Amino acid sequence: MAAKRKSRATHTLVFLIPALALYTLFVIAPTLSSAYLSFTSWDGVSTKIHFIGFDNFAEIWNSERVRNALKNTLILTAVLVVLENAAAIALAMLVDQVRWARNLFRSVFYFPVLLSGIVMGFVWTIILNYNFGVLNQLLDLIGLGSLKADWLGSPRFALVSIILSTVWKQAGYYMIIYLAGLQGIPQELTEAAAIDGAGRWQQFKSITFPLLAGSLTVCSVLSMISSLKIFDQIAVMTDGGPGFATETLTYIVYKVGFGELRQGFGTAMAMVLFLLILIITVIQVKLLRKREVQL
């Protein structure tokens, strides 16, 4: 019996080793290496690496630029989580109930998900350009020229433009998850509610939405993580500008680490971001799971 158990353990280990080796090589080792680099002043180019203790973290704590990036990141995350999920639920309900061309609608709404963040960023940059952009030309054409704005060059609109374009890209992805959730809701429940005189809004509020709790947990955690890590759109559409108006934590990790030759400082910020995502995710999952159980 003991020999059989030992043999089973050996087999398990043999099957685990390839995946573990790859995971160690590409995830664990770089993470540990980053943890070390965050305590250094390495510029990312030179061969010399100096240990400077907690200086990078002290600078992060005192940096106005980091505080501004953190504020932008949190605003983006909070708004994106709400808007992406609201849009995804609306789209899911639409494609769930539509009687004709159902697959066409699903494909159309899902299509932006297939675009890379870079491509999407370029497309929106062209649309929102002040002088040549489609949006401003359209406003001119319909006599609303006074509403023209520098959508990506104004601190007022740049963050909003990034949020809306990101919702456009991501909502289709979460729509699929919500659609699966909707199709798991027994038809009898909504039918019974309808017979009892419940309107569409009441049906949604009291039956559909509570029963989408599982999907909501998954989608809101995923959208929260992707929002905290938002990078492509910022890099392409605004380069963190105008000024520092759209700089986020991930963006300055890259900007400082690579562009400003402060890999040590950039890595320290990446570690802070890692901890931030970890803490927020744990809290969010705990709260949403609790809500699922209550429901």
Place this chain on the structure above:
Amino acid sequence: MAQKRIVQTAAPALALALMLSACGSGNGNNGGAADSSGSSSSAPASSAAAGSSAETPAKDVTFTIGYATGDPATKKAIADTIDAFMKANPHIKIKDMSEGTTTSYLDWLKTKDAVGEFPDLVEMRDTKIFADSGKIVELPSDLVDLFSSVPEVDGKKYNAPITLNAPEGIIYSKKAYADAGITEPPKTYDEFLADQEKLKTSGITPIVVGGKDIFHMGFWLNKFLIDEVYVGDPDWNSKRTAKMTSFTDAGPVQAMTDYKELFSKYVDKGWLSTADNQTASILVSGKAAQLFSGPWMFTQIHDADPSFDFGFYALPDRQGNVNVVGLPSPAGWSLSAEAAKDADKVEAMKTFIRFFFAKEQYSKYLQTVNGIPSTKEEVQYESLPQMQDVLKLMSDPNVKKSLPINNWWGENQIPPQFRDWYYKLMQELVLKNGDVKEYMKRADAEYDAEVKANAQQ
């Protein structure tokens, strides 16, 4: 617009004049010292020999190349040279790694280095950083002799200067000026401001700025810094590093006050989402009357609309003095340390550099970018008439030559990360209608923090 043949026999004399200006402009090892070392005489490179396959290695060799692609004319000119070289030397293959990017050239280069793709032959702009980290090697001595002068970094020559630094100035639509009743270029900065009012009144946006590309911000910001700071004190940067000067001093504050006033009143509303390569279209389409840039834009503007009539002048300061970018700085083609370990690659890269600077080939490059030649050998090329104004500026001893904030070197080199941060801060100054002195205090704090951080490396 008729093109005019410009015989640039003035190039060596021009280089000498630049050397003299640099020597007289300061003692902070910011260019003056470097210039004199490159002035030893040697025979001009034979263009025939330079391009011939007799000197090229017989073995098949491949090397990678990387250069800044922000300016479409420069990108095209280098790509054309690479194609011509590979045609003339079929056994040498050049893999062009350069790509359009939204980030600055330094970001791109650093990223390439981080992923182990640092180009074998690279256009180097931040020479000291990469020289200190051992990423590039000294330029082979037989190549150094091709150039009228090669600035040094810590006593060593790393770069084959692609062109000499060219001045920036106002590129303007002659029609817009005529419509606004402006009959001649302004003689002082105040006259220039008065002209902006006239242009605005005539219904055209006075100035287009490509502020989406952070380097473009430097054209204007450095114009004011040169007038108010660097012309008076070429060693200002080194004093700032030593905390003997401050961004809150009268000079920098005046410079940024002028910048803020100009940008708040006369610049196109979409300046922060306009890329550098869109400025030519906006100018020729008549949406704006002027652009502040360098001669590399001439071809782009001419190609966008050959019938577009435009002029160029250097923008004077309040006293009517003309100060422009024009001192040499350590930048140009450099050989990577990794590639330098392979003798065949080195020979192939040397062959390419000789080909690039060979009279016939180099003149084509210069014509496309409207560049000022850096070679000892006399170079002639067909150029647009506006280029004559540029050459006059460069050879005029009354025009003071200087450098942008980030192009000084030696003791005057600023922390490399400061430039982009500072340009962004100045964007914010205009957007938030900030108090110049408060923003300059922030610049001081950031500068000192970066100096301290870099000292730890």
